[in-house]
Amino acid sequence: MVASRSALALLACTGLLLTGCSGSGGNGDGTASGTGEHRPAPGDRDGRSEGIGDFDKDGYDDFVTAVTNRASGEAGAWHVVVVPGSKRGLDAARATRYSDVYSGPLLRGDLDGDGYPDLVATREPDGPDGMTERGATYQAVVMFGGKNGLGKPVTVAAKRQFLAMAVADVNGDGAVDLIDRGKGAQEKDPARIPGRIAYGPFDRDGVPARLVGQDWEAAGGGATAGDFDGDGFDDLLFTGSPPYSDDEPESMVPPDAYFRGSPEGPVPAAVPQGLDNDVEDGDLTPQAGDVDGDGITDLLVGGGGVSAPADGLDTGQLTIVYGAKGGPGTGRRSTVYNQETPGIPGDSQGNDKFGAVSGTGDVNGDGHPDLVINTPGEDKAGRFTLLPGAADGSGPDPSRSTAFDATNYGLPWMKTNLPPLDINGDRHADVVAETSDGLLLFLGGEAGFTAGDPELTEAAKVGLDEQD
Numbered sequence: 001m002v003a004s005r006s007a008l009a010l011l012a013c014t015g016l017l018l019t020g021c022s023g024s025g026g027n028g029d030g031t032a033s034g035t036g037e038h039r040p041a042p043g044d045r046d047g048r049s050e051g052i053g054d055f056d057k058d059g060y061d062d063f064v065t066a067v068t069n070r071a072s073g074e075a076g077a078w079h080v081v082v083v084p085g086s087k088r089g090l091d092a093a094r095a096t097r098y099s100d101v102y103s104g105p106l107l108r109g110d111l112d113g114d115g116y117p118d119l120v121a122t123r124e125p126d127g128p129d130g131m132t133e134r135g136a137t138y139q140a141v142v143m144f145g146g147k148n149g150l151g152k153p154v155t156v157a158a159k160r161q162f163l164a165m166a167v168a169d170v171n172g173d174g175a176v177d178l179i180d181r182g183k184g185a186q187e188k189d190p191a192r193i194p195g196r197i198a199y200g201p202f203d204r205d206g207v208p209a210r211l212v213g214q215d216w217e218a219a220g221g222g223a224t225a226g227d228f229d230g231d232g233f234d235d236l237l238f239t240g241s242p243p244y245s246d247d248e249p250e251s252m253v254p255p256d257a258y259f260r261g262s263p264e265g266p267v268p269a270a271v272p273q274g275l276d277n278d279v280e281d282g283d284l285t286p287q288a289g290d291v292d293g294d295g296i297t298d299l300l301v302g303g304g305g306v307s308a309p310a311d312g313l314d315t316g317q318l319t320i321v322y323g324a325k326g327g328p329g330t331g332r333r334s335t336v337y338n339q340e341t342p343g344i345p346g347d348s349q350g351n352d353k354f355g356a357v358s359g360t361g362d363v364n365g366d367g368h369p370d371l372v373i374n375t376p377g378e379d380k381a382g383r384f385t386l387l388p389g390a391a392d393g394s395g396p397d398p399s400r401s402t403a404f405d406a407t408n409y410g411l412p413w414m415k416t417n418l419p420p421l422d423i424n425g426d427r428h429a430d431v432v433a434e435t436s437d438g439l440l441l442f443l444g445g446e447a448g449f450t451a452g453d454p455e456l457t458e459a460a461k462v463g464l465d466e467q468d
Contacts, residue, residue: 052110053085053108053421054085054117055116055117055118055119055146055150056146056148057115057147060087060424061421061423061425061430062082062085062149062421063090063417063421063439064080064081064108065081065106065432065434066079066104066106066121067079067080067081067434078102079098079463080097080098080102080119080121081095081096081097081462082095082098083095083457084149085423086424087424087425088424089423089424089443089457090423090432090439090441090457092457092458092461092462094149096149097462098153100123102121102122102124105222106119107119107120107121107164107166107178109178111142111144111176111178111201112200112202113176114145116144116146118143118144118150119142119145120167120178121143121164122139122141122162123138123139123153124138125138125161137161137162138162139158140155140158140162140163140178140180141155141156142154142156154205154206156198157205157208158180158198160193162180163182164178164179164180165180165223166179167179167225168226168234168236169234169261170197170234170235170236170261170266171199171263171264175199175201175209176200177197177208178198178202178208179195179197179236180195180196180197180198181195181216182194194215195214195216196211196213197214197265197266199211212265214265216236216238216257217268218240218255221239221240222238222240222285223238224285224288225237227296227323228272228296228297228299228324228327229296229323230324231260231325233260233261233262233263234261235269235327236258236259237256237257237258237271237286238256239256239275239284239285257271258271258272270327272321272327272329273321273329274319274334275301276303284303284356286300286302286321287300287302287359287419288300289359289369289371290323290360290369291369291371291396292369292389292394292395293367293368293393296323296324296325298320299321299328300318300320300358300360301320302316302318302356302358303316303317303355304316305338313351314351314353314377315339315348315350315353316338316339316352316353316354316355316356316375317338317348318355318358319335319337320334321334335395337387337396338354339354339375341398342398343397343398344385344398344401345401345402346385352375352378353375353376354373354375355373355374355375356376357374357376357418358374358418359418359419360372360419360420361420361421361422361429362428363386363388363420363429363448363449364388364444364445364446364447364448365427365428368388368389370387370396370429370448372386372420374416374418376415376416378405381406381407381411381412381414382405382406382413382414382415382433383405383414384403384404384414384416385401385402385404386402386403386448387400387401402448402449404433404449409440409453409454411436411437414433414434415433415434415435416432416433417431417432417433417434418431420444422444424443426444428443428444429444430443437458438458438459439459440455440456442454443455
């Protein structure tokens with residue numbers, strides 16, 4: 001059983017932070033120290049592939065999370081913690097901490113085209129004390145990858161605020177672009193600030209090849225990017241909230257918007273069906289992943305789920321809206337999973353939030369994508385469930401599901417970070433969960449995740465102090 005009680009207070013996986021304060025084993029400029037164990041790196045990876053987790057291309061994916069704690073005597077400071085992977089698992093000796101006030105989501109992609117994935121976050125205008133800095137705006141920040149890991153934060157060159165919500169190659173030129181959502185639309189503000197596209201490649205000073213204005217005309221609080229029609233151009237889905245009341249004009253901004261990529265950039269298209277997923281206050285931002293292994297990206301849509309009033313709200317369910325040549329939802333019928341699905345452990349209860357976050361990866365190495373589903377509210381502690389991919393390539397096989405519960409390890413809570421990564425470089429997808437004890441590494445293998453206790457990296461060893 002996992003023992004010590006050091007704390008990692010988790011933001012959601014979409015939270016973010018970074019800046020030039022180094023953590024345990026880090027250099028002052030924000031790069032990781034030490035050489036670690038190296039082996040031949042896998043082939044080049046672009047910003048759209050699943051293999052963008054290896055910032056130094058040593059063959060091991062690197063873990064990143066956003067947390068808030070009292071490290072180094074700071075009161076409620078935000079941090080991004082980077083823990084490199086290695087043959088032995090998470091390498092705490094080379095962990096780096098970046099501290100400032102940041103927001104999410106944390107984005108990975110090779111913005112400068114040098115073959116090394118980079119990390120993107122958004123710096124908020126609020127100072128560490130919560131007070132808004134005079135004249136400050138939201139700024140996108142890039143930490144460029146390289147053979148020594150991530151470098152110090154570099155601000156994207158944009159004269160006004162830039163809310164980085166997605167990385168995508170929207171015009172198919174092979175360069176990764178950065179998507180600015182704009183601001184105001186999510187508050188139904190008629191004077192909203194339109195978004196922009198910072199087209200890649202970027203130089204090391206954060207200057208994009210070009211910066212183009214783009215009004216997404218949606219109230220979306222989040223964005224999902226992926227090639228959902230398999231045409232070689234990344235598409236964009238913005239999801240948000242409907243009007244808050246009957247008195248609010250519905251014509252101001254629609255809750256959702258969808259754009260197909262093209263040589264000229266994003267082109268408006270019909271919003272895919274099946275995104276509502278029984279959520280009372282609007283659509284949640286889906287994740288993207290190839291669930292059935294057909295080479296076309298699918299939408300993994302979380303939602304509130306359907307339950308009797310006695311069961312409470314937010315039981316959770318996950319809908320897979322499959323990508324297709326005609327666009328997501330135009331091919332095979334969507335699949336819905338919840339804890340009432342035969343083979344999936346547990347039962348639907350209020351506030352379970354089954355499917356709130358999910359991701360794909362080949363955990364057992366059989367060549368078929370496996371699906372990992374987070375249930376953060378299970379028993380008020382947390383669970384994730386592995387649905388192995390079917391041998392016939394049809395998608396997840398619920399009959400072979402396995403659940404991993406925080407309570408099984410004596411933990412008061414556990415938050416699963418997705419999508420899975422290959423932390424130890426063995427070509428099996430692994431899962432890292434943030435817990436009250438630190439970081440738990442569940443290693444993938446032929447039988448799924450390791451049957452024994454997961455590997456614990458204590459919070460203090462990655463530069464985070466203990467909390468109650």
